[in-house]
Amino acid sequence: MSAMHGHHDMGHTVAGWTGSAIALAGFTVAGVAMCAGSAPGIWLGAALVALGAVATWLLHLAGWGKPSGPRPEAQWGWRVRDTMAGHADCLGCRTAGRGRRAEAPARTAAATEAA
Numbered sequence: 086m087s088a089m090h091g092h093h094d095m096g097h098t099v100a101g102w103t104g105s106a107i108a109l110a111g112f113t114v115a116g117v118a119m120c121a122g123s124a125p126g127i128w129l130g131a132a133l134v135a136l137g138a139v140a141t142w143l144l145h146l147a148g149w150g151k152p153s154g155p156r157p158e159a160q161w162g163w164r165v166r167d168t169m170a171g172h173a174d175c176l177g178c179r180t181a182g183r184g185r186r187a188e189a190p191a192r193t194a195a196a197t198e199a200a
Contacts, residue, residue, distance in 0.1 A: 098150045099150070100141050100149045101150060105137070107136055108133070111130045111134035111135075111137060112134060149167070
């Protein structure tokens, strides 16, 4: 880790690298198909890009993805699983119902006396 980033983990994970590799393959297939004039190849490339997004999300939910930010150096490795059950500001976790949890309203003194 460079000194430029301090003690921040940049979020390099199995989920991120796998999804990026699949999406890169999809863009490559679509680009070659576009040059060759092959409509089915373009659709295949687009499907691979979508598959990359889905694979990243599923791996993230399985614990192989983590958000960037401060964390102990022992958890910086890209092959270290994340032990959290959901990340508060993560769109993927919120989509799966794991992100921001609605907090129960605080009981007021009047509600406590009535009970």
